[in-house]
Amino acid sequence: MFQFKRTLLTAVVALAVAATASAQTQTLDGVKSIGRSGISPIYAGNEVKGYLMYSEADKADRKNDNYHLDFYDQDLNKVSTVVIQKPAGKYYLLDNAFNGTTFGLYFYNHKDKTMEIETYDTSLKKVASKVVGEVNRQQLMAIGMQMRSAGGEGKMPFGGLDLRPIADKGFARVNVDGEKYEVEMYDNNLQLKWRQKTDPKSKFLESIIISETTDKYMIGTVLRKGSMMSKKVDPYMVAFDLNTGKKILDQPVESSKTEQLSLSSFTYDAAKHEFVAVGEYYKPDDKPFVNKSQGFYIKRFGEDGKLVGIKPYNWQKEVKGLMPAEAQQAMEDGFMNFTHSISKGADGRMYVVSEQYRIAGKGLDVAMTLMGGGGGSKGVIGNMLVFVLDPTYKLADIKCYTKDVSKVMLPPGAGFAGAGLLGQYIKAMGGFDYQFMQRSDANSLFNVVYINYDKEKGEATKKVVGNIAFGENGKFVVDKIDGTSAATNSFVYPAKPGYVMMVDYLKKQKQLGMKLVKLNI
Amino acid sequence: MFRYVLCLWLLCLGGRAATAQSTPYLPFYSSDTSKVYALAVAHRSAVKAHFVVPKTGNSEYREHYKRIVQDASTEVYNAVRYSALLDPVLDASVQQVFAKVVKANPQLPPLRLVLTKNPEPNARAVGNGTILLHVGLLPTLENESQLAFILCHEIAHIQARHMETTIAERLTALHSREMKREVRRIIQAEYNINSRMKALILGFSLDGTYHQRKHEQQADSLGYELLKRTPYDATQAHRALQLLDQMDAPATQDQLELGQYFSCASFAKTFNTAPAKPQSIFAVKAPEQTVLQTTDTLKSHPDCAKRMRYIRALAQGQVAEGPQVVAPEFAHLRTVSRLEVVQSWFDADCYDHALFDALLLLRHDPQNAYLRSVVQLSLYELRQHLINHRFTEVVSNVSTHNPANFNQLLTTLYGLHSTEYKGLSTCFEQLVPPASAADEYALAARYAAAALAEDPAQTTALQQQYLAQYKSGKFSALLFPTPVSTLKRK
Numbered sequence A: 001m002f003q004f005k006r007t008l009l010t011a012v013v014a015l016a017v018a019a020t021a022s023a024q025t026q027t028l029d030g031v032k033s034i035g036r037s038g039i040s041p042i043y044a045g046n047e048v049k050g051y052l053m054y055s056e057a058d059k060a061d062r063k064n065d066n067y068h069l070d071f072y073d074q075d076l077n078k079v080s081t082v083v084i085q086k087p088a089g090k091y092y093l094l095d096n097a098f099n100g101t102t103f104g105l106y107f108y109n110h111k112d113k114t115m116e117i118e119t120y121d122t123s124l125k126k127v128a129s130k131v132v133g134e135v136n137r138q139q140l141m142a143i144g145m146q147m148r149s150a151g152g153e154g155k156m157p158f159g160g161l162d163l164r165p166i167a168d169k170g171f172a173r174v175n176v177d178g179e180k181y182e183v184e185m186y187d188n189n190l191q192l193k194w195r196q197k198t199d200p201k202s203k204f205l206e207s208i209i210i211s212e213t214t215d216k217y218m219i220g221t222v223l224r225k226g227s228m229m230s231k232k233v234d235p236y237m238v239a240f241d242l243n244t245g246k247k248i249l250d251q252p253v254e255s256s257k258t259e260q261l262s263l264s265s266f267t268y269d270a271a272k273h274e275f276v277a278v279g280e281y282y283k284p285d286d287k288p289f290v291n292k293s294q295g296f297y298i299k300r301f302g303e304d305g306k307l308v309g310i311k312p313y314n315w316q317k318e319v320k321g322l323m324p325a326e327a328q329q330a331m332e333d334g335f336m337n338f339t340h341s342i343s344k345g346a347d348g349r350m351y352v353v354s355e356q357y358r359i360a361g362k363g364l365d366v367a368m369t370l371m372g373g374g375g376g377s378k379g380v381i382g383n384m385l386v387f388v389l390d391p392t393y394k395l396a397d398i399k400c401y402t403k404d405v406s407k408v409m410l411p412p413g414a415g416f417a418g419a420g421l422l423g424q425y426i427k428a429m430g431g432f433d434y435q436f437m438q439r440s441d442a443n444s445l446f447n448v449v450y451i452n453y454d455k456e457k458g459e460a461t462k463k464v465v466g467n468i469a470f471g472e473n474g475k476f477v478v479d480k481i482d483g484t485s486a487a488t489n490s491f492v493y494p495a496k497p498g499y500v501m502m503v504d505y506l507k508k509q510k511q512l513g514m515k516l517v518k519l520n521i
Numbered sequence B: 001m002f003r004y005v006l007c008l009w010l011l012c013l014g015g016r017a018a019t020a021q022s023t024p025y026l027p028f029y030s031s032d033t034s035k036v037y038a039l040a041v042a043h044r045s046a047v048k049a050h051f052v053v054p055k056t057g058n059s060e061y062r063e064h065y066k067r068i069v070q071d072a073s074t075e076v077y078n079a080v081r082y083s084a085l086l087d088p089v090l091d092a093s094v095q096q097v098f099a100k101v102v103k104a105n106p107q108l109p110p111l112r113l114v115l116t117k118n119p120e121p122n123a124r125a126v127g128n129g130t131i132l133l134h135v136g137l138l139p140t141l142e143n144e145s146q147l148a149f150i151l152c153h154e155i156a157h158i159q160a161r162h163m164e165t166t167i168a169e170r171l172t173a174l175h176s177r178e179m180k181r182e183v184r185r186i187i188q189a190e191y192n193i194n195s196r197m198k199a200l201i202l203g204f205s206l207d208g209t210y211h212q213r214k215h216e217q218q219a220d221s222l223g224y225e226l227l228k229r230t231p232y233d234a235t236q237a238h239r240a241l242q243l244l245d246q247m248d249a250p251a252t253q254d255q256l257e258l259g260q261y262f263s264c265a266s267f268a269k270t271f272n273t274a275p276a277k278p279q280s281i282f283a284v285k286a287p288e289q290t291v292l293q294t295t296d297t298l299k300s301h302p303d304c305a306k307r308m309r310y311i312r313a314l315a316q317g318q319v320a321e322g323p324q325v326v327a328p329e330f331a332h333l334r335t336v337s338r339l340e341v342v343q344s345w346f347d348a349d350c351y352d353h354a355l356f357d358a359l360l361l362l363r364h365d366p367q368n369a370y371l372r373s374v375v376q377l378s379l380y381e382l383r384q385h386l387i388n389h390r391f392t393e394v395v396s397n398v399s400t401h402n403p404a405n406f407n408q409l410l411t412t413l414y415g416l417h418s419t420e421y422k423g424l425s426t427c428f429e430q431l432v433p434p435a436s437a438a439d440e441y442a443l444a445a446r447y448a449a450a451a452l453a454e455d456p457a458q459t460t461a462l463q464q465q466y467l468a469q470y471k472s473g474k475f476s477a478l479l480f481p482t483p484v485s486t487l488k489r490k
Helices: A008-018 A137-148 A315-319 A325-332 A364-371 A419-428 B002-020 B034-050 B059-083 B090-104 B135-140 B144-159 B162-174 B177-189 B193-228 B236-246 B258-262 B304-314 B328-347 B351-362 B369-387 B404-415 B420-431 B440-452 B456-469
Strands: A002-004 A025-029 A031-033 A039-044 A047-059 A064-073 A078-087 A091-098 A102-109 A114-121 A126-134 A164-166 A170-176 A181-187 A192-197 A205-213 A217-225 A234-241 A247-252 A260-269 A274-282 A295-302 A307-314 A336-344 A350-359 A378-389 A395-401 A406-409 A434-439 A445-452 A464-471 A477-482 A489-494 A499-506 A511-518 B112-116 B123-126 B130-134
Touching: A039 A091, A039 A489, A047 A091, A047 A489, A047 B193, A064 A091, A078 A102, A091 A137, A091 A164, A102 A170, A114 A170, A126 A181, A137 A170, A164 A205, A170 A205, A181 A205, A205 A260, A217 A247, A217 A260, A234 A260, A234 A274, A260 A295, A260 A336, A260 A350, A274 A336, A295 A315, A307 A315, A315 A395, A325 A378, A325 A395, A336 A419, A336 A434, A336 A445, A350 A419, A350 A434, A350 A445, A378 A419, A378 A445, A378 A464, A395 A464, A434 A489, A445 A489, A464 A499, B034 B059, B034 B112, B034 B130, B059 B112, B059 B130, B059 B162, B090 B112, B090 B135, B090 B144, B090 B193, B090 B328, B123 B144, B123 B162, B130 B135, B130 B144, B135 B236, B135 B328, B144 B162, B144 B193, B144 B236, B162 B193, B177 B193, B193 B236, B193 B304, B236 B304, B258 B351, B258 B404, B258 B420, B328 B351, B328 B369, B351 B369, B351 B404, B369 B420, B369 B440, B420 B440, B440 B456
Parallel strands: A002 A047, B112 B130
Antiparallel strands: A002 A031, A025 A511, A039 A047, A047 A064, A064 A078, A091 A102, A102 A114, A114 A126, A164 A170, A170 A181, A181 A192, A205 A217, A217 A234, A234 A247, A260 A274, A274 A295, A295 A307, A336 A350, A350 A378, A378 A395, A378 A406, A434 A445, A445 A464, A464 A477, A489 A499, A499 A511, B123 B130
């Protein structure tokens, strides 16, 4: 959320400037502060179709403030402003979602400690609003983290702060409290359609991360542990039928007699009707980070939940021949890969986008870090990698995009998590350089966006916004934008295909500049 | 339809006049900026000297007045310093018309006319007696009498002291006790300050606009009287307004024949001619508009139909209507001004507009070397901006407000990859091979074409040739910028 300070003078200026403002760029004056979450892209399917800017404006009455919802289209033309009156200084927009016919806005009401959803039609008339639950401690922590996050897709894992659009049907949200989870689906009028939750008889504490919604399923990862004090967390792949909420898949991933598996990402291959899990594997007694992983794996399950196949890609066997030298060196240095996304292209190939990371230090330092929970230690972020698998899941190509290493502080307790989970923590804190991946509706063009700069020295240093584009023409193209600027804060957002949106905020001038940048891809 | 026929006819006349010239016209450029600088300083001083801060009113009022004078003088300085067109053809012609108007009206205060490179069809008066005439207005007119009426209208603003009156009225209202009380009341109320303040400003703005509209009517009336005293044809005042009413329409609504220029055997490209599909997911009835864009009642100028009716009444029905015969001298003036407009778009980094206008004019003057140079230079700059990630800063957005053929060009430009500019340039060059670089524009265009063709040897040779021939040339800074080694940080 950002804040506007309108004075008589700025209002006059705004009226004068509005007439001459050109599209594809927007400059706003009188912006007191802004975080990354102040602006959020609006998606229709895979493609960005607009932006929503949420701001606190002025007092509406003794108890309420006026909040502005400024809608922009994909070309940055202002569409309209919706003004809502909500509790003063205590109403936060957590997420927006568009399901093809209706906009869903997910709010946190700090005054009443509740989570609320409002829906609007495409003419931006309100359809419904509903208090969908009370906020719990875990969600509060996640909200605080999300407000501070600078990362492109930074959301606290297991926080359940995102609203999932269900095409033409409604919206889904999750509710987690560290002990159990609930997944709820509402229609556009915010009538509850179904609810799926932790089995009351379960012996485990359960959390959930929803990773994807297809036209049939909602899929994600359930994390189970024996008790609050337990350090071992087991991830399970789960899938729910979108129409009924019925759980149709609940499979453990990190279990094998011969290897120790670490889950990074989980997706659904609509063409083959299969669920696909990707992660790295270790020897049974090895410790992730302390010991090197043996390789990465792909595990596939049918819609009936039965294992269809597991394919390991051993660093020394399948991968080494294709691994670029710079990536190989990083592997030698103890880097692991965090999988940001797995996408199936229109060409039938699968693209696994990863980023290298490790705990700072060597050998004993890392072991100490893990034993101590990781608090006060740093994570190191390395290169970007794209693994290309052909339609038969044979590793066809590996692309490595080198960038300067950057460091990130690890939160207390992070070291107790498995390798995959630690990556999730780093991601939630905006520690990875990876920002987001854009893809065209036909899945024919992908663009991976990262920002590389020295995070320890701050944003005023040389900053590169990298774009790695690939798709059905088989070519990989990199387009690097010089993102260095004198701005107090800079952000990059997804945009319509072939573009990114760059935002600069100048605190002293109270000025916010938004610009669409056409990419050379 | 009638408008379309008229535009074509006008274009044909212009084209004929242009081909009649023995030496092709090139937009004016002088590396010596001392004259224009001296002129700009003189105008800035004149504005400051004219607007004397009143002794009445409180200190806030006087401070505000000072700021307005400072801003106005800076604006006039910038307009003159960076866009005065002191060429021997256009400036000389408009100054001649201006001199006749002034001579016929000896009662007028001292006046000065500056022709500027601004491509937008407009003119404006500054209270001290300075009139800024945009070159973009000239192609829309048919004769000197119409130009004289436009000048008389602006002179009338000066004679009637409209700027002074407007400043005094607005400042008096803004610093009035009533306004202060209202602002205080809104702030003290604490609640809904934004919407209340917006309503107050809107009311204030509407009130000011109403007064401004009254001024426009006065300027039409007085301007008409001034025109009547000159040797020019006063019936053309009505026709001038008729042309102003049509000036937003494109010269032609035909689609651009992009394939004819930019597709060839070595680069076969199909250009989509279908209108761009709407992309918006929003069904909000109309995009948000500012108060200045909404209805005629809020425009600073009353619409031309109303003004025409008013002039018709003043002239007791003695008015010129419909297309007028354009004398060869004025046709030449229009042709030349069209080229200056193309160059103005280019100089203002509006390469889409420069390319669009050049392609439209090439339809009637396909051999024009200058226009062909602009096409190559525009392609080069568009590609450079694309590579440097600044493309959206120099290309307009597709909009329902644009003519369909301009949207067609924009859609094409947005769909182009940087690697395709080479093909576009090559095909365009093949159509009419460039003459040996006889002038600065042609030489710069040859450099641009070589750079687009990725021919390093030729590029270096042409760069050296250009810098040797035109050390302080028009394109030196644009084509061969000094690299910025360090970025200043705040």
